Each structure stands twice: as structure tokens, then as C-alpha cells.
Amino acid sequence: xxxxxxxxxxxxxxxxxxxxxxxxxxxxxxxxxxxxxxxxxxxxxxxxxxxxxxxxxxxxxxxxxxxxxxxxxxxxxxxxxxxxxxxxxxxxxxxxxxxxxxxxxxxxxxxxxxxxxxxxxxxxxxxxxxxxxxxxxxxxxxxxxxxxxxxxxxxxxxxxxxxxxxxxxxxxxxxxxxxxxxxxxxxxxxxxxxxxxxxxxxxxxxxxxxxxxxxxxxxxxxxxxxxxxxxxxxxxxxxxxxxxxxxxxxxxxxxxxxxxxxxxxxxxxxxxxxxxxxxxxxxxxxxxxxxxxxxxxxxxxxxxxxxxxxxxxxxxxxxxxxxxxxxxxxxxxxxxxxxxxxxxxxx
Numbered sequence: 001x002x003x004x005x006x007x008x009x010x011x012x013x014x015x016x017x018x019x020x021x022x023x024x025x026x027x028x029x030x031x032x033x034x035x036x037x038x039x040x041x042x043x044x045x046x047x048x049x050x051x052x053x054x055x056x057x058x059x060x061x062x063x064x065x066x067x068x069x070x071x072x073x074x075x076x077x078x079x080x081x082x083x084x085x086x087x088x089x090x091x092x093x094x095x096x097x098x099x100x101x102x103x104x105x106x107x108x109x110x111x112x113x114x115x116x117x118x119x120x121x122x123x124x125x126x127x128x129x130x131x132x133x134x135x136x137x138x139x140x141x142x143x144x145x146x147x148x149x150x151x152x153x154x155x156x157x158x159x160x161x162x163x164x165x166x167x168x169x170x171x172x173x174x175x176x177x178x179x180x181x182x183x184x185x186x187x188x189x190x191x192x193x194x195x196x197x198x199x200x201x202x203x204x205x206x207x208x209x210x211x212x213x214x215x216x217x218x219x220x221x222x223x224x225x226x227x228x229x230x231x232x233x234x235x236x237x238x239x240x241x242x243x244x245x246x247x248x249x250x251x252x253x254x255x256x257x258x259x260x261x262x263x264x265x266x267x268x269x270x271x272x273x274x275x276x277x278x279x280x281x282x283x284x285x286x287x288x289x290x291x292x293x294x295x296x297x298x299x300x301x302x303x304x305x306x307x308x309x310x311x312x313x314x315x316x317x318x319x320x321x322x323x324x325x326x327x328x329x330x331x332x333x334x335x336x337x338x339x340x341x342x343x344x345x346x347x
Contacts, residue, residue: 049117052091053124056084060129080129085121089114172201178232193231200224204255212346215282215289216248218257222280225258229265236275237265243282250289252343253321259314260293260339266310267337268295289343297337311339 060080093110110117175197182190204221219241230237261278268276279294311330318327322344329340 048092052088056088060084081122081126084125088121089117189231196228211254212251213254215250221258222261233269239278241280247282257291259310263310264293264295267297287345292340294336294338296335
């Protein structure tokens with residue numbers, strides 16, 4: 001049974017209810033001894049009143065068990081307290097009247113103290129009813145918060161899965177286009193690329209997009225990807241990786257850097273015939289792992305290509321994981337397009 005279906009537990013208020021019972025016992029002992037000063041009658045009255053109050057507590061729990069949680073109102077608590085207090089006082093009177101304790105003369109004193117007993121009983125039951133109902137309301141609110149958090153988590157996971165399913169065909173179609181371009185003129189390279197593509201997907205297809213991996217493993221994925229693209233573009237594609245060894249053990253969500261590199265290849269090579277160098281850099285800035293990917297790109301190519309699905313996917317994924325919109329920056333200066341990814345480091 002999940003949190004949303006968990007019923008209200010009567011035993012959840014036992015410490016408070018035990019306190020009320022002790023309060024009743026002590027109050028009756030004090031008041032009876034003050035007025036009557038007979039320890040025999042005092043203890044009998046205290047035990048009987050406490051027993052009757054305990055029965056009333058049980059009855060109130062059973063009644064309020066069916067009261068809708070989260071719909072707290074003061075008038076039902078007052079109504080229950082008046083009914084329970086009145087029933088308690090007259091139950092005690094019936095017991096004394098029946099001479100169960102062998103002291104019928106005490107009934108005179110009891111009748112004289114009915115207004116006082118009724119007032120105290122209603123007050124105590126009212127406090128108890130408020131405590132029970134507010135406890136149910138608090139429990140309901142907590143369940144709603146839990147449900148909301150679970151719903152948000154499931155929604156984020158579903159959207160991440162959807163985005164991942166979108167980005168995988170995106171890369172696959174690019175690779176198939178590359179293979180198609182090689183089939184006619186360079187079939188050996190096409191076969192080599194098919195094998196490389198199979199190895200790449202065997203390694204990365206089932207990766208969890210929410211799993212964190214070391215930067216070193218991400219670089220291995222990038223090397224696989226660039227090896228595939230280099231088969232197609234040959235000497236036109238070169239790359240440099242400038243990442244200190246001490247940063248390679250830092251972790252980040254999987255396949256994020258690959259998206260930046262894929263975007264760099266797309267903007268740098270597609271639509272051009274010259275050679276390009278893609279530079280991958282990383283540094284640590286306080287509590288952030290900052291990764292930058294640079295590629296040559298003229299202004300006209302930028303206008304034609306746009307940001308592409310890959311970067312939009314990455315921005316959305318960063319927001320779903322970190323709840324921030326400032327973790328991806330793109331800039332173009334002096335013919336160099338730069339995409340900078342900032343990953344908050346998790347201790």
C-alpha cells in the first residue's frame with residue numbers, strides 16, 4: 001500500500017491520548033479530594049472517570065476515523081466534544097446510581113459537581129478532537145506533498161526518456177547519411193563506418209541519461225563518435241582535447257559532451273569544403289565543471305544552421321536535472337563558434 005492509500009492510524013496519537021487520560025485521573029483526584037476529602041471515594045471516582053474517558057477517547061477515534069482527511073472544520077470537533085463529554089458525565093452518574101461501588105451517598109456530591117465535570121469533560125474532549133483532526137489534516141497534506149514530488153519525478157524521468165529517444169535517431173540519421181555518402185565512392189570506408197556505428201551503439205544505446213559518469217568515460221564516447229565522423233571527412237576533420245588529468249575523474253550526466261561535439265561537427269563541417277579543428281577544453285570554476293567546445297563557423301553558416309535540435313535537447317535536459325537555465329552558453333566571435341557547458345559538481 002503506498003503513501004496515498006495508507007489509512008489513518010488510530011494508534012498514531014497514543015502518547016497524546018495517554019497524557020489526556022493522566023490529566024483526567026489527576027484532575028479528578030485533585031477536585032474530588034478538595035471537595036470531599038475521602039480517599040476511598042476519590043480514588044473510585046478517579047478510576048471510574050478515567051475509564052469512562054478512555055472509552056470516550058476510543059469512540060471519538062473510531063468516529064473521526066471516517067471524517068474526511070484534509071477537510072478540517074471546528075464545528076465537528078465542538079459537536080463531538082459536547083456529545084462525548086455529556087455521555088461521559090452521565091455514564092459515570094449511572095455507575096454511581098447503580099451502587100456498583102457501594103457508595104450511593106456519593107451521588108449527592110456527584111450531582112452537585114455535574115456542571116463542573118461537564119465543563120471539564122467537554123473542554124478535554126474538544127482539545128482531543130482538535131488534536132486528532134489536525135493530525136489527520138497534517139497527514140493528508142504530507143501525503144499530497146509526497147504525491148506531488150513523486151509525480152514531478154516521474155514526469156522528469158519520462159521527459160528525459162523522451163528526449164533521449166529523440167536524440168538517438170538524430171545521431172543515427174546523421175551517421176546513415178554519412179554511410180550513404182561513402183557507399184558509392186569508398187565502400188571500404190562505408191563498411192568500416194558501419195562496424196564503428198555498431199560498436200558505438202552497443203556501448204552507448206542503453207546508457208541511462210540520468211546516470212552520472214566520469215569525464216574520462218565521456219571522452220571515450222567522444223573519441224568513438226569522432227572516429228566515425230573522421231572516416232567520412234578524412235583529413236578535413238581534426239580535433240584537440242585540452243583537459244587536465246585531475247578533471248577527468250569528475251562526474252557529469254552521461255552523453256552531454258557528445259551533444260556539444262556533434263553540434264560542432266555539424267556547424268563546422270557541413271556546408272564547407274575546408275579543413276577544421278574542433279577544440280575541446282575543460283576547467284574547474286569553483287563548484288562548476290566548465291567544458292567548452294570550439295569550432296570554426298562563419299556568420300552565414302550560423303544563420304542557416306541555427307542552434308539545432310541537439311542544443312535545445314541539452315538545454316532542456318540541464319533544466320530537468322538541475323532546475324537551471326544558465327548552464328549552457330553559446331557564442332560566436334571572429335569566425336569561432338563556442339558552446340560552453342557548466343555542470344554543478346556533486347560531492
